[in-house]
Amino acid sequence: MKKFNVVICLLCLPAFAFCQDNNWDLQRCVDYALSHNISVRQSDVQQRLSAIQLKQAKAMQIPTLSMNSQAGEHFGRYIYPTTNQFATNNSFSQNYGLQSGITLFNFFSQQHAIKSAKALDNANKFDIERAKNDVALNVAAAYLQYLLSLEQVNIAQGQIALSQKQLDITNKQVAAGSLPELNSAQLESQLATDSSTYITNEATMIQNKLQLLALLNLSADAPFNVSLPDVEAIPLIPLSEMQPQDVYHIALRNQYQQKVDSLNILSALEETKSARAQMYPSIQMSGSMNSNYASKDPYGFSYSKQVFNANLSEFIGLSLNIPIFNSRQLRSNYEKSKENVISAELTQEKNNQALQQNIYTAYSNAQSGIQNYNANTKSESYSAYAYELAQKRYDIGIMSTSDYLIAQNNLYTAKMNKAAAHFEYIFRLKVLEFYKYNHIKL
Template sequence: MRKLLCYLVVFATLMANPTANAQTTIKWDLRRCVEYALTNNVSVRQADIQARLSAIALKQSKLAQIPSLNFSGNHGFQFGRSLDYTTNTYTDNNSMYQRLGLNTEVNLFNWNSQKNTIKSNDYNYQADAAAVDKAKNDIALNVARQYLLVLLDMEQAEVTGIQLKQSQAQYQNTRKQVDAGALPELSAAELEAQVARDSANLITAQTQIEVDKLALKALINLPADAGFELDIPPVEQIPVDNILEISPATIYVMATQSQPQIKVNNLRLQAAQKSYEAARGKQYPTISLFGQLGTAFNSSFKAFSEVSRGDQQTPAYILNGTDKIYVYTPQTGTVSSKKRFGQLWDGYGTQVKNNFGQGIGIGLSIPIFNGWSARANIERAKWDIKSKALVIEQDTLQLKQDVYTAFNQALGSFHTFNARQKEVSTAERSFNLASKRYDIGAMQTIEWLTNQSNLYNARINKLIAQYDYVFKMKVLEFYKGQGIRL
């Protein structure tokens, strides 16, 4: 039994491990990072919520065109002197009452204020929908920047690790020569210090990788403790356009046609213009059609009945010879009794039917004086149009400035990268020659370390320049409307 239990445990562990390994081996490339960010980033989700709110406002303004229909009902009890709604007379009897009504109203003419409001809400909805695209573009560009930064950190850590291995190997060789008396102790001490510096640089580089990874997780809204292994494409394989084949003027024209912010600003301006026309329409008379149905029921708490009180002699008489025969009339009185609750509803259907009334008419509303609110809305809408026009002017100028700046930065990065490549080639050749001279004892350790440091710095600078150039070109692709390619 114990062996069987052990086998089951081992089998369950083996079955669980493939799933765990599959989860841990999934790597995050740029496409997956961007797609995850577009779904989970808070800024994108907030922009999407705003677009949904604008859609609700648009739907509400459209449905405001159809007639309104409202039902009203009141049920209560009256005490003391009150109005009987079924007879429209005042009475001192306590009673139970009920009033029912159905009202409808529709605007016939309002100087297109309602239609312009709908158009304004429609433009605002389109603007907010375009703002979602802008938020997605912004987060995609930021994710690409941070993704490339992590890749650069990894490349720097790899170069630092290679230098550490070189320093360790050189230290071991020098240590043997020092122990053999071929080199002074100073040479081993200098190399040992270099190994310590390279170890510290490697730890710093590895720490920077984790820090920048956390920043990337925050951008895509991934928990900080979640597993996160990046796919590392060779930087040489990242597609980059030839910067010498494009001009900033061409890129600017593409940007004005592809950037969502330009579309957002134009739609906001159109919405402001329609809002102004709607505000103007509200200062003129409004004609509406209305109709109503209503009925009422009233029941006293007491029941009243007539009772006979005998006959009473009247002044009238009939002569029978000389005798007077007086005329008598019957006398009645009213007796009240308290009704039971069920009796309060007696005659409900008859009263509702008899009191049923209808009405239809045309309403005219003329704004004469309303505290200058209508005029103030017009003035606000007018200045809002000017404000939106200034935003378009400012953002257009800023876009042109950004495009030309990005182009010049990319061009500078291109030339810097080419210069850094030559620097690495020269440093590698110098280091190889220095290593040969050092191996035969023709160069001091400090000179060899200087050459090694120059090579390390040249390689790091080349990586920085290469990734900087790649990112600057990605920014230009972004302005050209090509999206982020990696």
């Protein structure tokens, strides 16, 4: 649940245009992934298969037509094809046949089959959009992870610069005899800790970059640069306009997964009607034309005279097919189709429950997110003021190095917590926005 929400909210990142080919914004990453992602291509294949199935269902209403021909040499005793009498002389013969048939009435089984195939085809079209959303969200998740790791690296670099600057000042004071050497040793230790944090953050950044490149199907050594977005510029919809019960009812109509579920139920219902109709009698009309040729015709007719006149026969008729017993195949098909309806309905219910839970969870997280952000904003302000006072006290030698480093680390932690809380609050709101509009307004 948490992972799903976090992934969805990542779409809130605004697009930034770059002029160099090796610079990537979120939109470029998503577009590239959509054209190369296997899951989207697989969904597209499924939709094309369902389109073929729909064409096949519609074609069942068209009369069938087939033609056959057979030619051969007769030897020994046989029935002569044009006279139906026994003959013993060798002869050559050829016959032609043309057959056609159409179902006139089968209790609308074909019509329900067409409706079922059409609903399935529409469901697969929406499923392509769902797959695209999933890919976009996964790419956005990896993109944000990379951006956050870049920011962590930058903060760690700033921390190193701050510690190094303070160490240089302290070393001069130690050399002048105004401060004990212990102060320099403590700052050296802090600088080593900051360097270790930087190395860890940089390793995480590289891993996140490789993960994003893998999602994009790009080489690990491909030129790839991104830019940190301006979080303050991201537009936000007030939380008061995102009441969870309202968002949920809108999402039931807008979300692609819910549209897929509804169409799958419709397809299953129509398939049930079609399976039931197959258990009743059906009426077919058929017709045929047949002719043949024999090399030793007793009347001496030519090839065209035999084939198109003398030996030509025609037939047209109606047939009634009444299923009585066929090893319970039709009954079993009907009962399985009813179970398929129940299965589709349960799938819809499960997905709707998950949707409702996601929305209410996102709303609760957004509420706590703004409170957490406000609290961390105050904490960062107080920590900055405390550090400013500590800096002044340390510079005049009335504060120990360890106390100064505590104030410095508190400020560093407060900045990180505030940034994280700010991102969290914004992204939680974007989760609700996604559910309500099925996309993110940037």
